[in-house]
Amino acid sequence: MDPVQDQYEHFPYPTRDPRDEDRRLVLGSPSSRDEINHFLFGGARDWSKPFRALVAGGGTGDALIMLAQQLADFACPAEIIYLDLSKAAREIAEARAARRGLTSISFITGSLLDAADHGPFDYIDCCGVLHHLEDPVAGFKALRSTLAPGGGMGVMVYGELGRTGVYDTQEMLRSLKKEGDSAATRIDIARRLLSSLPESNRLKRNSFVKDHLSNEAGLFDLLLHARDCPYRVHEIYEALDQSGLGMVGFVAPANYDPDYFVTDAKLKARLSLLNEPEREAFAELHTGNIKKHMFYCAASDSVLRSRVAAFDPKMIPVLHNVQLEPILEMLDEGKPLTARREGLRAEFPLPPRAVEILRLCDGTRTFKDIRKALSPAPPAQEFLESAQQIYRAFNGLNLLLLRARA
Ligand SMILES: C[S@@+](CC[C@H](N)C(=O)[O-])C[C@H]1O[C@@H](n2cnc3c(N)ncnc32)[C@H](O)[C@@H]1O
Numbered sequence: 466m467d468p469v470q471d472q473y474e475h476f477p478y479p480t481r482d483p484r485d486e487d488r489r490l491v492l493g494s495p496s497s498r499d500e501i502n503h504f505l506f507g508g509a510r511d512w513s514k515p516f517r518a519l520v521a522g523g524g525t526g527d528a529l530i531m532l533a534q535q536l537a538d539f540a541c542p543a544e545i546i547y548l549d550l551s552k553a554a555r556e557i558a559e560a561r562a563a564r565r566g567l568t569s570i571s572f573i574t575g576s577l578l579d580a581a582d583h584g585p586f587d588y589i590d591c592c593g594v595l596h597h598l599e600d601p602v603a604g605f606k607a608l609r610s611t612l613a614p615g616g617g618m619g620v621m622v623y624g625e626l627g628r629t630g631v632y633d634t635q636e637m638l639r640s641l642k643k644e645g646d647s648a649a650t651r652i653d654i655a656r657r658l659l660s661s662l663p664e665s666n667r668l669k670r671n672s673f674v675k676d677h678l679s680n681e682a683g684l685f686d687l688l689l690h691a692r693d694c695p696y697r698v699h700e701i702y703e704a705l706d707q708s709g710l711g712m713v714g715f716v717a718p719a720n721y722d723p724d725y726f727v728t729d730a731k732l733k734a735r736l737s738l739l740n741e742p743e744r745e746a747f748a749e750l751h752t753g754n755i756k757k758h759m760f761y762c763a764a765s766d767s768v769l770r771s772r773v774a775a776f777d778p779k780m781i782p783v784l785h786n787v788q789l790e791p792i793l794e795m796l797d798e799g800k801p802l803t804a805r806r807e808g809l810r811a812e813f814p815l816p817p818r819a820v821e822i823l824r825l826c827d828g829t830r831t832f833k834d835i836r837k838a839l840s841p842a843p844p845a846q847e848f849l850e851s852a853q854q855i856y857r858a859f860n861g862l863n864l865l866l867l868r869a870r871a
Contacts, residue, residue, distance in 0.1 A: 468691035469597050473524070473551035475648055476682040481525040483560035492786045494716045494759045494863065495619025496520075496528040496590040498535035499783050503866035504713055504761035505588065505617035508774030508781075511871070512541040519586045521577040521608060522594030523547040526558030532590065533567045545570045546583050577604055584611030592621040593757075595704075596694050605708035609764060617713060617763035617772070623695035626749060627756030627807060630668030632695070634658070634688050652681055655688050673754065673807035696758055698746040711765035712742070714773045719804070719811070719861025720755060721745040726811060741770075754807040774867035776856050778832040778849060787864040789823060796820050804862050813858035816851035818843065823855065831870060 466474075481491075494500060502510045510516075516536065520529040529547050536543040549555055552574055562570050573583065577594065589608050598604045601622075608618060625632075634655075641654055659677065662669045676683040696704070698721070705711060719725040723736050723744055736744060749755055763769060774780060792802065797820055802813040816822075818839065825835040836848040843851070859865035 467550070470550040472685065472689075472691050473549075474553045476685045477525050477551060477554035477557055478682050478686050479525055479527065480680055480682045481527070481557055481561065483557065483564045486530070486561050486564040490531060490534055491527045492531055493527060494786075495592060495621060495761065496532050496588075497786065498532065498539065499785055499866050499868065500716065500863075501532075501588055501617075501619065501761075502868060503774045503783075504619070504716075505763065505772055507772055507869070508867040509869035512536070512539045514542075516541050516543045516588065517584075517586050517613070518543065518545045518588040518590065519580060519583065519608075519611070520545060520547050521580060521589055521591040522597075523549050523558055523590075524551075524554045524593070526554075526561045528590045528592050529558055529570065530561050530565065530567070533562065533569050534565060537567060537569065543569045546586075547572045548575055548577055548580065548583070550574070550576055578607045580607050581611045585613035585616070586611055587613050587616045589616070589618040591618060592759075593623075595620065596622045596696065597690070597692050599692065601694065602704055602707045605704055605710060609709050612764055615767065617761055618710070619759070619761050621757050621759045622701065623693065624749070624755035624758050625695035625697050627754045628671075628674060628695055629753075630666065630671040631674060631687060632693075633666070634662075634668045635690065635693065638688060648685070651689050652684060655684060673756065698749045698758070699742065701758060701760070702742050705762055705765070709765050710762045711767075711769040713761040713763055713769050715745065716759035716761070717861065717863040720752065720806070721748045722861070723748045723751055725813075725861055726751060726809075752809050754809055756807065774869070776853055776867070778836075778852070779870065780867040781829065781831050781870060782826045782835075782852075782856065783828050783866045783868050784826055784859075785864055785866045787859075789826075793820050793823060796823075802858055813861070814854070815858060816854050818851060819855050822851060826865070828868075 502508055518532060523529045529545065533545050547558055547570055555572055555574055559572050589612065591608060595601045595604045637658060638655055668674065676687040702712065715721045727733055727736060736747065739747065796815065802815055804811045821839055822835055825838050830838065832852045836842055856865060
């Protein structure tokens, strides 16, 4: 058996209890309905039309359940194929779907390298899987070959820089491994090694990596993985290029745009000479803390960057996976919008009426409607500049997306 398949038969990941479906829906990126719409369909997908999706390497079902539930909530005539090598993971994902009464999903045990047998797909989710393949480009290509015209993919691959220390530890554990070691022995050795690490060790210094502290499946997935090849930004572009795919956009674009973080005018001027992939690669090095790269891509011979919904007063701003009240309270107290991500702290300036504008973002009003609802309504140009500033800040953090009015 392939060592990766064997691992996920023993340690389905992430650990999930189907009973938890009664109390919460796990949300995330990629693959929320609003994110797919924003990145791949210019915010204008008509969800009353049929939608075929593949969740490739669906694991215990996080993206699968989120997407199936969100499409069901919109009564979308959806068909979702779940595909994974691991029977153990599939059983959990199936039980979660059953618990929610989701009927749009077909479950298949198999490899994403054979995805073409089940296509074509308007959308493919592949989260946390391709970096575990012996030949990730073969995986990208297999998925690319099964995209319907105009379709696209949401992908997550590990980021090398944010996982500093992980690979040193994996290497040490490989050198300590003995033929015939059971999983329990390997976990015991890993725990002993972790307790022996000095403060100077790179994993010890990287306090933002915590999966190994959660449970055995987390520890195994992070430190004892059978195969795990992380990516830098330029390597993602190379893999896409070799697979006939092109970048549509990274999720949380602020993480990939040095303009959000570099304030020095001379540096900014030089950065403006770089092309987009170069700027994104620079941003990754500058912050140094990206653990996961989440992005949307599509066939390179299709429309790419301009698929992403663009700011326009006629668009509806849609809050995304965010609790607004605590943010509004902070803003009300005169504090700036502050983002904290793995040691990075960044402030985003907002215009004077930001709180009023954000309170009016209800997922149905366009920016234009919001201006009319403000009392007193600001002059059109002033409002436009404020709305753009708010959008840039919140969208940069993936907290605000766009949807076109039906
Ligand atoms: C880290 S888990 C991620 C699961 C899920 N996508 C998520 O984000 O929660 C990786 C999953 O990919 C599956 N996998 C690995 N290689 C695969 C392949 N070639 N075809 C299908 N599934 C694969 C594993 O069985 C495992 O369930």
